[in-house]
Amino acid sequence: MTTRFTKDHEWIKVEGSAGTVGITDYAQHALGDIVFVEPPEAGRVLKQGDDAAVVESVKAASEVYSPVSGTVTEGNAALADQPALVNESPEDQAWFYKLTLSAPAELDQLMDRAAYDAYVKGLE
Amino acid sequence: MGLCPKCDSDCREEPLSDPETTLLTTPLDALHRELGGKMVPFAGYAMPVQYPQGVLGEHLHTRSAAGLFDVSHMGQATIEADDPAALLEELVPGDIKGLGVGRTRYSVFTNEAGGILDDLMISKLAPGKLFLVVNAACKDADFAHLQARLGGRADIRVLADRALLALQGPKAAEVMAGLYDGAEAQPFMTIREAGVAGIPCLITRSGYTGEDGYEISVPADKAEKLARLLLGLGGVKPIGLGARDSLRLEAGLCLYGSDIDTTTTPVEGAIAWIIGKRRREQGGYPGADTVTRQLAEGAPRLRVGIRPLGRAPARAHTAITDLDGTVIGEVTSGGFGPSVDGPVAMGYVPAAFAAPGTPLRLMVRGKALEAAVAPLPFVPHHYFKG
Numbered sequence: 001m002t003t004r005f006t007k008d009h010e011w012i013k014v015e016g017s018a019g020t021v022g023i024t025d026y027a028q029h030a031l032g033d034i035v036f037v038e039p040p041e042a043g044r045v046l047k048q049g050d051d052a053a054v055v056e057s058v059k060a061a062s063e064v065y066s067p068v069s070g071t072v073t074e075g076n077a078a079l080a081d082q083p084a085l086v087n088e089s090p091e092d093q094a095w096f097y098k099l100t101l102s103a104p105a106e107l108d109q110l111m112d113r114a115a116y117d118a119y120v121k122g123l124e
Numbered sequence: 125m126g127l128c129p130k131c132d133s134d135c136r137e138e139p140l141s142d143p144e145t146t147l148l149t150t151p152l153d154a155l156h157r158e159l160g161g162k163m164v165p166f167a168g169y170a171m172p173v174q175y176p177q178g179v180l181g182e183h184l185h186t187r188s189a190a191g192l193f194d195v196s197h198m199g200q201a202t203i204e205a206d207d208p209a210a211l212l213e214e215l216v217p218g219d220i221k222g223l224g225v226g227r228t229r230y231s232v233f234t235n236e237a238g239g240i241l242d243d244l245m246i247s248k249l250a251p252g253k254l255f256l257v258v259n260a261a262c263k264d265a266d267f268a269h270l271q272a273r274l275g276g277r278a279d280i281r282v283l284a285d286r287a288l289l290a291l292q293g294p295k296a297a298e299v300m301a302g303l304y305d306g307a308e309a310q311p312f313m314t315i316r317e318a319g320v321a322g323i324p325c326l327i328t329r330s331g332y333t334g335e336d337g338y339e340i341s342v343p344a345d346k347a348e349k350l351a352r353l354l355l356g357l358g359g360v361k362p363i364g365l366g367a368r369d370s371l372r373l374e375a376g377l378c379l380y381g382s383d384i385d386t387t388t389t390p391v392e393g394a395i396a397w398i399i400g401k402r403r404r405e406q407g408g409y410p411g412a413d414t415v416t417r418q419l420a421e422g423a424p425r426l427r428v429g430i431r432p433l434g435r436a437p438a439r440a441h442t443a444i445t446d447l448d449g450t451v452i453g454e455v456t457s458g459g460f461g462p463s464v465d466g467p468v469a470m471g472y473v474p475a476a477f478a479a480p481g482t483p484l485r486l487m488v489r490g491k492a493l494e495a496a497v498a499p500l501p502f503v504p505h506h507y508f509k510g
Contacts, residue, residue, distance in 0.1 A: 033180035
């Protein structure tokens with residue numbers, strides 16, 4: 001299993017050609033209390049950087065960008081009923097969607113955990 | 125994901141090129157930072173959008189206990205003349221002559237088309253002296269307007285050396301009880317001059333949350349002392365602009381610049397109740413022709429409450445359509461109501477669509493979401509009527 005991160009604070013865990021996408025702990029902390037999540041529907045074809053999901057706090061809505069290109073296989077339905085899961089378990093239970101990667105080489109453009117941690121540290 | 129460098133959300137506002145040097149600060153700036161406030165630009169001021177508790181917690185705390193808000197960015201002024209009420213009635217549609225000493229009234233400045241230049245609170249301190257509180261973003265224009273229209277006949281003084289604190293929530297009266305005589309018994313929409321811990325304050329029983337509460341005008345150099353005193357009392361927590369917005373939205377209260385502006389009349393804005401009986405008959409304020417006609421015949425469109433039926437919030441500028449998909453209006457304020465535990469919004473619709481229960485559609489990210497016109501407020505007001 002490989003985990004990679006974007007500068008926009010999404011994470012993707014990849015096994016073979018199957019990826020799982022969510023937002024980082026830094027992102028959930030910055031957004032504050034999450035009150036609504038709209039994950040993508042299965043079958044949706046995403047290009048890297050596309051708006052893939054919506055996450056809303058009391059004060060604003062934010063787009064989640066797809067870290068890589070691929071076809072969505074499942075959106076996390078649990079988030080519709082429990083949006084606060086994004087605050088409680090951002091990098092585990094509160095995954096947003098799973099997809100089949102169509103261009104795995106895109107992962108090379110993303111950061112590993114150490115690089116992302118250093119990147120976040122630089123933002124503070 | 126999209127995170128705004130100013131407010132950490134996808135608010136799509138342009139960041140200021142040099143925010144730290146161009147922003148004004150309130151007398152509580154150091155206290156906000158000490159309390160961990162996340163400072164954002166608002167109406168030219170650095171203001172706390174939230175504290176570490178977060179918008180949701182701050183909102184719910186205000187509804188269950190008491191929240192302290194810094195609203196020092198708002199404009200304060202006095203108008204002194206033999207009969208300042210008669211003069212101010214030239215600019216606002218409210219019955220100001222009928223306002224008793226010690227009483228406070230909500231009103232608006234109108235333009236010649238009947239549009240709203242700003243909304244404001246007017247208090248009568250003495251027969252010859254009114255005290256005004258206006259919006260931060262409008263205050264320079266408001267004071268210029270007052271000076272231009274009334275300056276030759278009244279002494280208009282901008283109180284730039286005063287801060288303004290708001291204490292809001294069901295525990296506010298308990299907190300204030302020990303601080304000046306008669307605090308608990310002071311009725312809603314009245315003003316008192318009182319000393320709090322030796323600080324001369326102007327205290328109205330009013331607010332912008334739908335809860336009981338007080339707004340306290342205090343000399344700027346004593347504001348931090350007063351704020352620390354209040355924060356040290358049981359149940360009082362600091363509340364940022366984020367919760368201030370969600371609280372007032374649930375209370376159905378207008379945000380100037382969003383829900384009312386120069387293109388909306390008081391009738392369209394559903395605040396025609398601010399126009400007293402005598403003023404309805406006599407007019408005598410800018411735009412009275414238009415407003416009087418709308419009072420008689422009805423306005424073409426009205427501000428209404430809107431409840432999306434699902435969980436997705438509809439934010440400001442969301443298009444409102446009828447069931448056939450024709451665009452009939454726009455959301456002017458919208459978001460998630462923590463006390464309602466669901467999305468709430470306000471917006472303008474044609475008069476034929478304004479009855480509570482009328483089904484609407486909201487275009488959110490290309491999808492038509494079901495919604496219905498809802499009575500305002502979304503959360504009952506809890507004002508102290510004495």
